[in-house]
Amino acid sequence: MNYEPVIGLEVHVQLKTWSKLFCSCSTEFGAEGNSHTCPVCLGWPGSLPVLNEAALKLGIRVGLALNCKVAERLKFDRKNYFYPDLPKAYQISQFDMPVNGKGELLIETKTADGKMIERKIGITRAHLEEDAGKLLHEGITDGSLVDYNRGGIPLLEIVSEPDLRSPQEAYDYLTALKAILQYVEVSDCDMEKGSLRCDANVSVRPVGQEKFGTKVEIKNLNSFKMVQKAIQYEIERQTEAIEGGETIVQETRLWDDGKGTTFSMRSKEEAHDYRYFPEPDLVPFTLSLELVKSIEATLPELPMARAKRFIKEFGIPEYDAYVLVQEKKLAEYFEACVREGAGAKTASNWIQTELLAMLNAKNIAIEDCPVASKEFAGLLKLVEAGTVSGKTAKDVLQEMAATGKAADVIVKEKGLTQVSDTGLIEKAVEKAIAANPVAVAEFKAGKQKALGALVGAIMKETQGKANPKIVNEILQKKLQG
Template identity: 40%
Template sequence: MDLKPTIGIETHIELNTNTKMFCRCKVVDTEEPNISLCPTCLGLPGALPVPNGKAIEYITLLSLATGCKITRKGMFHRKNYFYPDLPKNYQISQFDLPVGEGGELEIILDGKKDSVEIERVHMEEDTGKSTHSGTGRIDAATSTALDFNRSGIPLVEIVTKPVIQSAKEAVAYIEELRQLSIDLNISEGKLEKGNLRFDANISVAPSDSNELGTKVEIKNMNSLRSLERAIDYEISRQTKAFLDGEEIIQETRHWDESKELTSSMRSKEGSADYRYFSDPDLPNMILSEIFIEDIKNNLPKLPSQKRNDLIETGLDLEQANILGKSDIWIVELYSEVFSKTKEHSSTYNWITGELQGQMRKLDINFPPEWFSAELLSEIIELIKENKISFTSGKTILSEVLQKNISVDEVATNNDLYQENNEEKIVELVKKVINDSEDIVQRIKEGEDKLVGFLVGQVIKNSGGSVNPGIAKELLSKELKL
């Protein structure tokens, strides 16, 4: 029996506001615990929440960027559950009136454009952070340390419809959503810092069925690699259970990175278990048309628009997608170099390949202040004009990354300029032919690959200054090939 997987993703994005969602405590990025606290984010009796206007602006921005319909008259709700890192015993969230509903996000999957439908975008506050000693899981921990620095930080939750069909599609969606949050400047989008966290809801059902299977939620995936492997594992586990006639129960499962499997945590709660009701301490959230239009008019260029701009330079969709998800300085450098060289392929390859490769060797995250688009453009142009070889270009790039020196100085000091004078090269070619009569005879008998050997001899005799292409062309002419 053929089975089809269905996946929905719930993503939490930590917004980069200066203060928390419902109090004036600073958002801090530190390992030192419990230094940014107040009665409100600790849930002490009598403390009243006051909404963060910048956070509401950010979530409206994200909702518009994903094509959602904005809820003009919304409200905050209390989501009731107990956990040690939730001091109020409820989380301020949104239930049936989210900020945004019914959007979609364009993704790139297998080199083609696709899209994932967004069900809702809503605002909530983050919880504190629990650190369990020992195994890292609460069920086997000897003690748990609580840090409330994170408690109350504004979060936006984006929930997809159950339309994703593979782990690769889920990864492509998260990559696009991460880039969108960065381009909108509402979050750093760093998975390793917990700025962006996600859970996957997975089910399997017969391919010809119109009904979804039993949903299982997977938690504790902290990287794209974890997301892909956890989804693949869970699809395989559920498929086997279904074919073996076992019951698949609705539950929350934990992804174990070291064992690469999921294990049961608890039965899956429904919305009724959280006993949602409107928060009596907060007024309704009314978003005016003027407020919405003002945000809409200030939308920056979205990832899909940046891709289209890059495609117009000559890049294919996959290249544009990779470049568009790079750091902003890389995208800007490509645009500047391309504007000078008009060589999309060379510019892309030098920036994404050689430049970033050499920067990794030098262990630097950004080019030095003296490095410019002019320097890289000059290297590309010299190679294009056959004045230097590709290998010499790499040598020059390495030098200009390490010291403030011109391209011409490096090429001159290291004798990297190629000899393009045909008369001088013909002299070298004739000498090599005269010194290699046996090789020449074998070439004439059909061993064409040996031409490359003679080209190497010409380059060697020139001290590496001869253009290989010209040397090969003149060799072929002299040998009448």
């Protein structure tokens, strides 16, 4: 029998505020243990929460970007459970009146046979809640240490509908979601710092069956690749189990990246019953239409819309457009190059290959790129005009990055201008033909490869500056004539 996976994702994103969700402690990452704490986020008896207005507004911003129905009225609830990272023994979260209701996210994904398709993934809800503290186990044999610096940091939990049907789709959903979160500037989305986290709900069912299978929650997924791998593993595990006559139990499993497997997390004795009830220490909130409209007015163009515009306005291939828009700054860089006069296709190709390769090699982000978009466009214009060859241009780019000089300055200083003078090239071609009779004979005998030796000789003669396109034309003509 064939099985298909049903996948839903829960993404926790840290909202970019200065202070915590319910107190005035700093959200800065990496501070000394417990130094960003106060009676409120330590859960000291008698302390009370007060909502950070900025966090609520950022939450609404995400909701609008995900086409969610933003609540007219919302409230907070207590989720009760015991764990040392939860100092009050309850988490302030949102149960039945979240800030954002149903929404959707359009993603571009590749099918198994490599076709690009657009999929609409439903968003169930996106609600505000406070983060828990952190337990440290490493190097301690007789216990665990607790650090509450992270406790109380504002999170938005974005829950997808179980609409995803493959590990690849899950990966593409996360990439698209992260892009949106970065576009609307609500989070730095740094998985290493824990400001973006993902849990996956996975079940399988026979193809054609409408009813969902029993779902398993997978935690401890520290990168999108891990999400993809863990889902793949879990699909195989569940399918095998079902085929072997086993029943899937609803449980939480942890991903072990070293072993490439998931394993069951909770022991049976722990009954789960969060006993949600309205948080009496916080009053409800009513969102006016004006407030929501004013936030909506500040939303930038979102990745999907931008990709579509790039395709339409600049005529670049679909796939290239989606790659460019994944990162907001990259898309902006591309667009700036085009506005500076570079051809869109050239700019798109060069950014995705040479520029990104250079940035990766230097391990720097696009916003710190040493070559400004205007300068990069200058280089591309030289390439397009045939002033420099592509090969030379790559070297010029490195030089630009190292010296900060403009492309034309470097080309002029080093005399790298490409030779397009047909008379000059013709002379070099004739010289090469005369000097390589063997290669000429081979070519005439049908060996195309022999041409390489001749081109090499011509380039040597012209110090690599001859326009390869013209060289090729003249050489063909001479050899055939």
